[in-house]
Amino acid sequence: MLPWVPGAPMDLKELPCHSFERHPWEIARADFFLRLLRENISKNATSALDIGSGDGYFAHRLLADLPAVIRATCFDPGYDAAWLEERAHADPSLAFTAQRPCGTFDLVLLLDVLEHAADDQAVLADAIASTASPGGWLLLSAPAHPLLFSHHDELLGHRRRYAPARLRALAVTSGVEVVAHGQLFASLLAPRALAKLGETARGARPTSAPAPSRIETALGTWHHGAMVTSAVKTLLALDATASRFAANWRLPLPGLSTWVLARRP
Numbered sequence: 001m002l003p004w005v006p007g008a009p010m011d012l013k014e015l016p017c018h019s020f021e022r023h024p025w026e027i028a029r030a031d032f033f034l035r036l037l038r039e040n041i042s043k044n045a046t047s048a049l050d051i052g053s054g055d056g057y058f059a060h061r062l063l064a065d066l067p068a069v070i071r072a073t074c075f076d077p078g079y080d081a082a083w084l085e086e087r088a089h090a091d092p093s094l095a096f097t098a099q100r101p102c103g104t105f106d107l108v109l110l111l112d113v114l115e116h117a118a119d120d121q122a123v124l125a126d127a128i129a130s131t132a133s134p135g136g137w138l139l140l141s142a143p144a145h146p147l148l149f150s151h152h153d154e155l156l157g158h159r160r161r162y163a164p165a166r167l168r169a170l171a172v173t174s175g176v177e178v179v180a181h182g183q184l185f186a187s188l189l190a191p192r193a194l195a196k197l198g199e200t201a202r203g204a205r206p207t208s209a210p211a212p213s214r215i216e217t218a219l220g221t222w223h224h225g226a227m228v229t230s231a232v233k234t235l236l237a238l239d240a241t242a243s244r245f246a247a248n249w250r251l252p253l254p255g256l257s258t259w260v261l262a263r264r265p
Contacts (some may be wrong), residue, residue: 022057023222024229025185028236029257030061032184032244033111033139036261040179041068041107041137048072049105049131052113056087056096063093075101104133111141112257114170115158125174132264138176142167144183144258150196151204164258176262182247183255187239192256 046068050059053074062069071093079098087096108131114120124140132138143153143161153161162170168181222229239255246253 021222021229024232024236025188026057027233028240029184030058031237032240033058033141033259034061034065035244036180036259037062037066037107037137037139040261041066043106044068044070046070046106048107048109049101050074050109050111051127051131052076052110052116053096056094058109058111059094063091069107071095073097073101073105075099101131103131105131105136106133107137107139108132109139111139112143114140114167115142115153115160115162118159120160121170121173124170128174128176128264132176134264136264138171138262138264139259140167140171140262141184141257141259144254144256145189148189148192148196148256150192150199152195162258167258167260171260171262176264178260178262180247180261181259182243183253183258184243185236185239185256186243186253187235188256189254 046066048059048062048069048071050056050062050072053059053076056074059072059074063072073095075097077098079096084096084098087094108127110124110127114124117123128138143158144164146161146163149158149161164181164183168178171178224232243253243255245251
């Protein structure tokens with residue numbers, strides 16, 4: 001049995017111990033993938049498995065925004081007993097588990113998960129074989145462009161970033177058929193590239209130190225007021241629209257994330 005790894009739009013290690021405002025990046029990201037799923041999944045009574053689901057934000061959105069999805073399971077080995085107990089009876093259509101789930105699902109999500117795995121090919125192949133129903137859907141996403149690997153990735157426990165072609169090849173090798181693919185957040189490439197250049201100029205080098213169990217990032221500390229928040233949301237929404245257009249027309253628009261929508265034969 002393979003040790004599936006945690007990872008999510010908001011990784012559990014980024015989750016604050018207090019109430020917080022959801023980061024515009026995470027909202028735009030969810031909006032993008034929900035639209036992608038709506039455009040492709042029309043089957044009723046769909047069950048979904050979110051592997052490395054973090055705090056469950058995307059699964060909540062999935063149930064609220066996609067009527068075809070009637071139940072969802074969030075699996076993350078980072079959940080502790082208190083977390084699971086608190087959510088045990090909150091929503092009968094949404095389950096949380098820290099144990100490898102049984103059965104198969106019509107939709108399997110691995111959103112920002114594979115970059116945590118020592119053997120990403122084995123983790124993906126095992127997840128598909130053991131949890132994806134025949135004819136079921138698979139949605140993958142991962143940080144893009146290996147040259148942008150930085151200290152931020154190390155803090156999150158990332159082992160790599162992905163060239164878009166590599167993520168597609170990983171999916172095909174694992175036995176699924178790619179239906180759509182693309183990149184997301186072109187507007188964030190320049191800031192990340194500048195940050196990486198700054199690290200290089202300072203002589204920062206990758207470390208072999210283990211990732212900390214808890215970190216503070218912008219995802220859990222957004223507090224920039226209504227005007228700035230609205231402006232950032234608008235910018236990222238426009239970014240996502242451009243990325244979807246580029247994916248539909250196979251245009252080479254780069255982005256900070258890469259994604260693949262695939263189907264198991």
